[in-house]
Amino acid sequence: MGLLRLLRSLKKNEKEARILVLGLDNAGKTTILKALSEEDISTIMPTQGFNIKALVSSPRHTQEGFKLNVWDIGGQKAIRPYWKNYYENTDGLVYVVDSSDDKRLAECSEELQSLLQEENLQKVPLLVFANKQDLQFALDAEENMDNPSMLSCYQRGQQLYYFIFSLGLQEGMEWLVKTISEKK
Amino acid sequence: MAHLQDKADHSSSATSMQDQHNQLKKIAEGFKIVSLKMKNAANGQVLYESSEWDLSENEVKDVRFPKEMLQCTELSRELVFESREAITDLQLLQKISLNNQEIEHLYFKFGFVIPNSQNSWDQIIQADSEGILPAEVLSGNLMVETLFISQDQVINRSFYRVFYV
Ligand SMILES: Nc1nc2c(ncn2[C@@H]2O[C@H](COP(=O)(O)OP(=O)(O)O)[C@@H](O)[C@H]2O)c(=O)[nH]1
Numbered sequence: 001m002g003l004l005r006l007l008r009s010l011k012k013n014e015k016e017a018r019i020l021v022l023g024l025d026n027a028g029k030t031t032i033l034k035a036l037s038e039e040d041i042s043t044i045m046p047t048q049g050f051n052i053k054a055l056v057s058s059p060r061h062t063q064e065g066f067k068l069n070v071w072d073i074g075g076q077k078a079i080r081p082y083w084k085n086y087y088e089n090t091d092g093l094v095y096v097v098d099s100s101d102d103k104r105l106a107e108c109s110e111e112l113q114s115l116l117q118e119e120n121l122q123k124v125p126l127l128v129f130a131n132k133q134d135l136q137f138a139l140d141a142e143e144n145m146d147n148p149s150m151l152s153c154y155q156r157g158q159q160l161y162y163f164i165f166s167l168g169l170q171e172g173m174e175w176l177v178k179t180i181s182e183k184k
Numbered sequence: 185m186a187h188l189q190d191k192a193d194h195s196s197s198a199t200s201m202q203d204q205h206n207q208l209k210k211i212a213e214g215f216k217i218v219s220l221k222m223k224n225a226a227n228g229q230v231l232y233e234s235s236e237w238d239l240s241e242n243e244v245k246d247v248r249f250p251k252e253m254l255q256c257t258e259l260s261r262e263l264v265f266e267s268r269e270a271i272t273d274l275q276l277l278q279k280i281s282l283n284n285q286e287i288e289h290l291y292f293k294f295g296f297v298i299p300n301s302q303n304s305w306d307q308i309i310q311a312d313s314e315g316i317l318p319a320e321v322l323s324g325n326l327m328v329e330t331l332f333i334s335q336d337q338v339i340n341r342s343f344y345r346v347f348y349v
């Protein structure tokens with residue numbers, strides 16, 4: 001993952017951006033976060049709170065020390081009621097879907113639906129990751145989109161969204177960061 | 185009558201001050217730094233890891249970082265902490281000083297902390313390798329003070345002294 005490239009997608013005058021990574025437990029949120037800094041992903045434990053990656057560029061590389069804060073919040077049912085504490089000031093939302101877990105696809109889209117109703121998440125660019133594409137029984141992006149319960153999530157008028165496979169993590173993150181900085 | 189009213193107000197605010205104090209005490213008791221890790225974020229290599237971080241107030245921990253760390257262009261510093269209580273406005277203040285003179289000051293607002301949670305904060309800095317002081321100058325003279333704060337009160341404070349070996 002090219003961290004430097006990610007920061008370069010930002011506009012010159014940008015100072016700080018906050019990205020929230022949400023989705024059901026076991027979707028792969030923490031794995032994505034760790035991949036941002038080439039971390040070992042073989043020993044990830046279920047998240048009992050939040051994990052933050054705070055990327056800080058030094059003044060000499062770009063403009064005045066830019067900051068990108070990526071928040072991964074635990075997705076277990078017992079923790080989900082706390083999600084709302086983290087919506088404020090969010091500039092971008094990443095929603096991670098376990099494409100191999102067709103049993104929980106309905107629950108997964110319900111959670112996304114209710115996120116999209118949130119006041120603080122209106123007009124926030126959304127990136128949906130169809131994760132775990134390497135697994136044999138994974139639904140591909142098109143099947144994910146065709147699923148009636150998921151489909152309704154993507155018809156959201158003004159809201160910007162982008163749907164990608166897990167292989168395109170770098171591409172997806174760059175899209176999100178760029179979209180955030182163009183909106184500001 | 186007005187006098188009585190004043191008195192009632194006064195005693196109720198005194199109780200709430202007491203409540204606040206007790207709450208902060210509970211938060212502090214249930215708060216713990218679990219580990220500190222330093223990594224080269226360009227390749228994921230772990231350069232330093234300490235899981236024994238149960239420091240008492242005012243204790244200074246000596247840490248030995250490998251010299252190569254100063255050459256990293258993407259350096260990651262990860263702190264893992266636990267909290268038993270919910271915290272509404274957690275903030276972190278880190279002060280780095282060289283020979284007792286503050287050279288860097290860092291602030292981060294976490295906001296809400298989930299009760300019985302374990303959380304991590306990983307800061308990745310794109311460092312300038314040019315202009316960095318040599319290891320011999322820094323080693324033993326660099327102090328890092330980390331303060332976790334809630335409602336303007338320090339709930340956890342830790343110090344470590346950095347050696348480059
Ligand atoms: N096969 C496969 N497994 C993945 C992928 N991403 C994550 N996982 C695994 O899914 C499990 C849950 O991942 P984790 O990141 O902890 O999910 P979280 O609960 O959303 O944070 C772990 O065992 C990961 O190794 C992927 O793209 N493919």
Ligand SMILES: [Mg+2]
Pocket residue numbers: 029030031045046047072073074075
């Ligand atoms: Mg997780």
